[in-house]
Amino acid sequence: RLKNVPLNIAITGESGSGKSTLVNALRGIKNKTEGAAPTGAVETTMEPTEYIHPQYPNVKIWDLPGVGTTNFTADKYLEHVGFEKYDFFIIVSCDRFRENDAKLAKEIQKMKKKFYFVRSKIDNSIRDEKDGDPELNEENLLKLIRDNCAKGNHCFSPKVFLVSSLKLHLYEFEDLWKTLDKELPTHQRNVMLLALPNISADVIEQKKQALEDRIKWYTLASAAGAVVPVTGFSDGFDMALLLEFATECKRSLGLMPESLQNLSNVSSIPLEDLKAEIKSSLGTDQLNTTVMIKVLSKAANYITSAAAELEASPISVFGIVLASSSVTTYTALKYILNQNCENVCGTEESQSKSIV
Template sequence: MADKYKAILQTELQNNDLPQSAKMVLDYLDKLKNFPLIIAITGESGSGKSTLVNALRGIRNRTEGAAPTGVVETTVEPTEYVHPEMPNIRIWDLPGVGTTNFTADKYLEYVGFEKYDFFIIVSSDRFRENDAKLAKEIQRMNKKFYFVRSKIDHNVRDEKEENPNFNEEDLLKLIRDNCTKELQDLGFESPKVFLVSCFKLHLYKFEDLCKTLMEELPEHQRDVLLLALPNISLDVIKRKKETLGSKIMWLSAASAAGAAVPVPGLSAGVDLSIIVSCVIQCAISLGLTPGLLQKLSDVTGVSLEDLKAELKSPLAGVKITSALVLQVLTRSAAYILATTVEEGARLVPVIGTVVAMSLSCATTYKALKYILNTLAEDTQRVFIKALGLNSPV
């Protein structure tokens, strides 16, 4: 998709259709932001699949909008849950194939397998014949699937009660090896099994699952998933920053094209609109909106006040408005000077337009890079505080 839009953009710039170029760039970025991703999660009754649905959406069990959980099977039919911040991401909680009267092929027909981009098959103890049959049927239909062994925190806790001196890595290897052997016995030559605690995604091997998805999903689905993931590690935060940063050149190009239109004040208005939209997306993806900080506080038990104390950027932890962004930008003497010179350059025939475009592009680029850098730094500090990583324990 990116190459197609680059080619169109080049053609429109060559034809000097600059307003259309700006519109095309913004249209492309809007398509990226709203690119759909549909995830299916299935598994045996009580395996923790509904808890995983909630964890991926960044909310706790038994809170408003959460998938119902319990000691008995609570998912009796396919149920869709929309990501609370990114409605283009939809996670389906499916009944376990062992809890229905369908064979694996009929089960996939029943749940409408065509609409899902990939499947996560969850087990809390061992993978069974039903799981294997389902995986093979998914594979036959050319869809991706991933085995997740859940409730690893329960296994670690139980082992610690039995033997306080146990080696956690040895236990994890034993569980992974057992799951791998089970699946090999069921006909999978080299199965990948990811060990996960749905209550503590930053622990164990959930990040390995994410890395595998980043490698195997198409580019746009990969970016959508990455920006929607909870902040489970500093590496994920770094990847989010890089992905958001890759959009800045496109936004700067839209800014430059908008600056070519000979209407006083129009460029500044376009630039502000571009910057505000980008700041909102960054705050959502990095988990720095008021609502997402509150959810992080709920999940981790760290007070909202303590999390907010780690924020340095005036654009973090607050509602983003045009007035607030403009207020932040106008604190910069360089920004004021650049926008003033840009408006003045527009009065110079021919060459003035080129100068105005260059200044608009550079000013927008520098402003967005600075904002993204400061928000990412805040995210890292909040993450460290939330998980107690700066604690001696």
Template sequence: MSMQDPNDSFPEEIAAIKEDLENNDTAAAAAKIQEYLERQNNVPLNIAITGESGAGKSTFINAFRGLSNDDEGAAPNGVTETTMEVIEYPHPNYPNVKFWDLPGIGTTNFPAKKYLKLVGFEKFDFFIIISDTRFRENDVNLAQEIQKMKKKFYFVRSKIDNDINAERRKKDFNPEMALIKMKEDCIGGLQKQGVKSPQVFLVSSFELHLYDFSLLHQTLERDLPAHQRDALLFAMPNINLEIINKKKEAFQSKIKYWATLSAAAAGVPVPGLSICVDLSMMVNVAVDYVAGFGLDKPSLERLSASSGVPYTELLEVLKSPLAAVKITKVFLLKLLTQLTSTAALMALEEGSRWIPLIGIPLAAGLSFTTTYRALNYFLTELADDAQRVFKRAVGLNTSV
């Protein structure tokens, strides 16, 4: 693989970091690296969830965020109307992704004609309209008003697991045909009420890996602007192996950038500076990998509670030393020195910078290679762990 020359021009953010390094201000450089990384992970995404009382809005919001209904920070649910105002629920690992639980349309406080203005429609990127039975007049009115505002909306038919269990009592029960009929009934009903080409998704908030939740993600991914797709992807629960692979690809696309940043730091002739900066950067990237794959301790504990698989059993399938631990610079340095090829490259980089004329370019090249290999290694190990955890949580064979 060819290496980008560390002396090439850099984006404004990296130029500022390089200036701090040249002034031997490692603390400022590390802070800028963290700030830049956080900004990349903080593209805002605001998702509006609406529907009539009892439709399953709160449970859907909690499931999307990887929470059970009784977890701390979960949206409250119950048999009575719990949403009397617009309530914001940030994702626990990606607070830039926010779910907004909206009051039911058509009530005295939120009449249909004024609904979008009253809830502040302009701040939402798209709307999900939820019903646990058929979609009613208020749902259709809302969809038509959203369409006038040129915003995207999607219909979610919730509690599909309950409907399938009820269908099982029939002698001629066929799950595939039952799902097809449910979707056709929803689409037909909406079309009769004047909705053109309605997009309907059948979802069970307790079994997101089943039914249409994956299709919903694919549709949202297709409709969102490019800069928001990763925000949605990383906030998605690991509902299937495809999602995990997509997350890996998204993370992998940024590795060359971080390796180039590492090379820029290595271009400053100060002993130990490159390693210090690399560690600050790699800690943040590794923490991001762990959070994105849901392999941090709180996420694994929530998965254990929702899946019924003991937390200790989820830990048993983990192989990466980065999963379910607190990642620090000291911890990461120890891990890197245990990797023979990486340790050798780090030592060679520090030694090479004192070679006349070619030392600095050589050190930069070695720094690029070291960072690139290390982040690829961390990413591959964690992605494999995420697949094993998913399989264990849904009861699939996790043997490798």
């Protein structure tokens, strides 16, 4: 149930504002690649278009037509796009937010939904301004842009997040996530967290904590499976649990083959260079029973060593009983998580070097 919580994100804005690029960025996909939302200066979205997250099919990001490109008033626009199915709205602009945006925000608020203003293409704005004045202070410029964004928005004094959809790790996308982290219901927050690209070390740490919180449920399931009076059931059940959790870790931390390919596309780092940073066998393309047996063996050896140090009763590192014990399963799950976190830190370090 935790894994299947639905999350529907609505993204709207005027034509050319960069909303389709943001849709692609949230899905970890580069513009103009297979499955990407079409982008361009001309409005390409005339009806709500659903884009499913490539790793999390329960996460759906909707590219909505800009309210200014339809013949609907703000209230009728929301009815037209089916406002009730969206969990929150992101209103995107590449310059300042206009009267239509303010009217739309007011109607969303009436419907008891959350909305967030995103000023996109901030990297382009900084580059253009610095071309005219190389000594320009970037912090002062960002404040000027933020203040300018709110002009014409007479209904609100909203928090505006300055974002580059092509570089989510820069500027204020992380601030947007921190706001969502506080305001979304717990289950939806965790769904979005695990589906997010790895925009910062803090987000990776949050993902690790969210995955670690799930270990207790896997361990409880393992303990329940151990009491089923069917020969071999507990062993097979534990293997299935470990494989599922290992896959979940790889998916959430962006280590699946397709995720690494997308990261390579976005960052321009060769795929082989990213793969070279993955040291553990848990980072291989194919997770299988053989790999899980090795993980269980490591966990069993660790438990045996700990028991010996405590002068506890000897524990066999071989045999079915130990392989199916919830203690061994718990230790194996922790090992899987830690190894995947080390792998993702390696790819992040490679990306940071490339940026520098």
